[in-house]
Amino acid sequence: xxxxxxxxxxxxxxxxxxxIAQARSPDLQRGxxxxxxxxxxxxxxxxxCHKLDGAGDTSGAFPRLTRQAGxxxxxxxxxxxTGLRDSQIMVPIAQRLSEDEMQDVSGYYASTxxxxxxxxxxxxxxxxxxxxxxALGSAEKNVPACVNCHxxxxxxxxxxFPYLAGQFARYTRDQLAxxxxxxxxxxxxNVMRDIAARLGSDDVAALAEYFAHAWPPxxxxxxxxxx
Amino acid sequence: xxxxxPATADQGDVGRGSTLANHGKTVSSGPTNAVPPCRNCHGxRGIGDGSGAFPRLTGQLAxxxxxxxxxxxADTRPSPVMSPIAKAxxxxxxxxxxxxxxxxxGPLFPLPVLDPETVRRGGMISAAGITEKQVPxxxxxxxxxxxxxxxxFPYLAGQYASYTQYQMDAFRLGRRNNSPLGVMTEIAKKMDEDDINxxxxxxxxxxxxxxxGEFTSSAGPASAYxxxxxxxxxxxx
Numbered sequence: 001x002x003x004x005x006x007x008x009x010x011x012x013x014x015x016x017x018x019x020i021a022q023a024r025s026p027d028l029q030r031g032x033x034x035x036x037x038x039x040x041x042x043x044x045x046x047x048x049c050h051k052l053d054g055a056g057d058t059s060g061a062f063p064r065l066t067r068q069a070g071x072x073x074x075x076x077x078x079x080x081x082t083g084l085r086d087s088q089i090m091v092p093i094a095q096r097l098s099e100d101e102m103q104d105v106s107g108y109y110a111s112t113x114x115x116x117x118x119x120x121x122x123x124x125x126x127x128x129x130x131x132x133x134x135a136l137g138s139a140e141k142n143v144p145a146c147v148n149c150h151x152x153x154x155x156x157x158x159x160x161f162p163y164l165a166g167q168f169a170r171y172t173r174d175q176l177a178x179x180x181x182x183x184x185x186x187x188x189x190n191v192m193r194d195i196a197a198r199l200g201s202d203d204v205a206a207l208a209e210y211f212a213h214a215w216p217p218x219x220x221x222x223x224x225x226x227x
Numbered sequence: 228x229x230x231x232x233p234a235t236a237d238q239g240d241v242g243r244g245s246t247l248a249n250h251g252k253t254v255s256s257g258p259t260n261a262v263p264p265c266r267n268c269h270g271x272r273g274i275g276d277g278s279g280a281f282p283r284l285t286g287q288l289a290x291x292x293x294x295x296x297x298x299x300x301a302d303t304r305p306s307p308v309m310s311p312i313a314k315a316x317x318x319x320x321x322x323x324x325x326x327x328x329x330x331x332x333g334p335l336f337p338l339p340v341l342d343p344e345t346v347r348r349g350g351m352i353s354a355a356g357i358t359e360k361q362v363p364x365x366x367x368x369x370x371x372x373x374x375x376x377x378x379x380f381p382y383l384a385g386q387y388a389s390y391t392q393y394q395m396d397a398f399r400l401g402r403r404n405n406s407p408l409g410v411m412t413e414i415a416k417k418m419d420e421d422d423i424n425x426x427x428x429x430x431x432x433x434x435x436x437x438x439x440g441e442f443t444s445s446a447g448p449a450s451a452y453x454x455x456x457x458x459x460x461x462x463x464x
Contacts, residue, residue, distance in 0.1 A: 118277065118339035121428065124389035124396075131280020132308050135268045152267060153276035165276065213389070215277030215336060 006149040012188040013160040026107025034105045043096035055114035060170030070110030071159030077102040079186040116166050122209045130210025141198050155217045166216025172208035239326025247324050260315040272333035279387030289329035291381040296321040298405040349429025360417045372433045388431035395423040
């Protein structure tokens with residue numbers, strides 16, 4: 001079931017992608033300018049919160065964007081723009097970005113290489129439990145393994161599936177909570193909402209803690225992530 | 228009994244172990260259940276994924292790794308993850324995969340920022356034990372700076388702190404009970420959480436005496452990156 005759902009999501013996003021994004025290479029220089037200075041229409045500079053290299057800050061209030069799958073970033077902006085994904089901060093920003101600007105800035109952040117600073121030691125029980133849940137899922141709770149769609153150790157499977165490894169625990173926790181209570185609903189085929197609904201708060205905390213400690217894809221670990 | 232070294236434990240077939248570790252075992256390749264590739268969790272060359280959820284296996288003593296698989300299979304070290312996997316492995320599989328990981332070298336992930344005082348305290352426990360609690364020094368068995376000691380004592384140096392801590396807790400609370408003569412259970416019971424935390428962080432900080440190298444980030448300037456169309460954009464390209 002799970003791999004099928006995974007492929008279905010991939011197929012749906014690809015269709016969606018084909019309908020909205022032309023085969024155009026993002027202009028990284030322009031993307032960088034938008035990230036640094038904002039857009040002509042008045043979108044704020046991304047760097048103000050996400051930093052110019054996409055590292056975010058240790059508060060975890062803003063997700064790490066560095067090397068995130070470009071299409072995933074673009075789709076999130078698109079969803080903010082159309083109101084499919086809510087955010088008091090991001091919706092007005094996305095509404096002030098043109099189609100090309102969204103592509104450029106997404107491509108830019110997909111190309112950056114912010115260093116990863118491993119978080120200080122966390123709750124080891126959570127990390128162990130989260131790692132197992134991510135790798136195997138839970139038959140008992142009917143939760144598929146995260147790695148089925150998000151790649152080995154949460155390294156992401158571009159273009160559709162974002163990396164989770166190295167993402168701030170707080171952000172991952174908040175997003176899983178948002179999928180669970182329905183306040184985030186821009187997942188193809190309800191996949192994340194279905195999964196999050198079956199996760200308890202301990203599961204969510206453990207997954208968030210585990211992924212925050214797993215090394216994010218940064219271009220030097222091709223062998224590790226098997227691509 | 229402690230040294231019940233099976234005649235063939237050091238004769239594992241590294242090539243066969245490599246196939247098993249990296250590709251797993253399908254149902255058709257044997258009478259037992261399928262086995263997922265070890266690398267799915269333990270990472271490339273057994274280095275793990277940086278989180279410590281899965282122990283580093285790179286270069287671990289073959290007999291130790293083999294014995295753990297035996298114990299997982301026999302439920303003397305019960306694990307919801309490893310026990311079913313180990314039960315699907317043949318005696319030969321276990322020897323081969325243990326020999327494979329023992330043969331490897333692989334980089335270590337950089338350390339998080341640790342409290343130096345905690346690391347120092349852990350270092351003292353490792354080197355000298357805790358006299359008033361009758362905790363012996365780790366190095367007595369696990370070798371200088373936790374580098375491991377043939378034939379049975381695993382290396383601890385460079386192992387993930389969160390893994391070591393979790394295992395010490397497992398010994399202490401009786402979830403893991405497979406150390407020869409119960410030695411580790413006895414030691415762990417004399418240690419409190421702070422002791423275990425300190426020694427785990429210290430051991431994670433020691434670099435094993437091998438030319439393993441550090442896991443380095445190849446972070447380069449964004450300008451060196453040629454952007455593909457978003458749909459073909461693959462992380463790390």
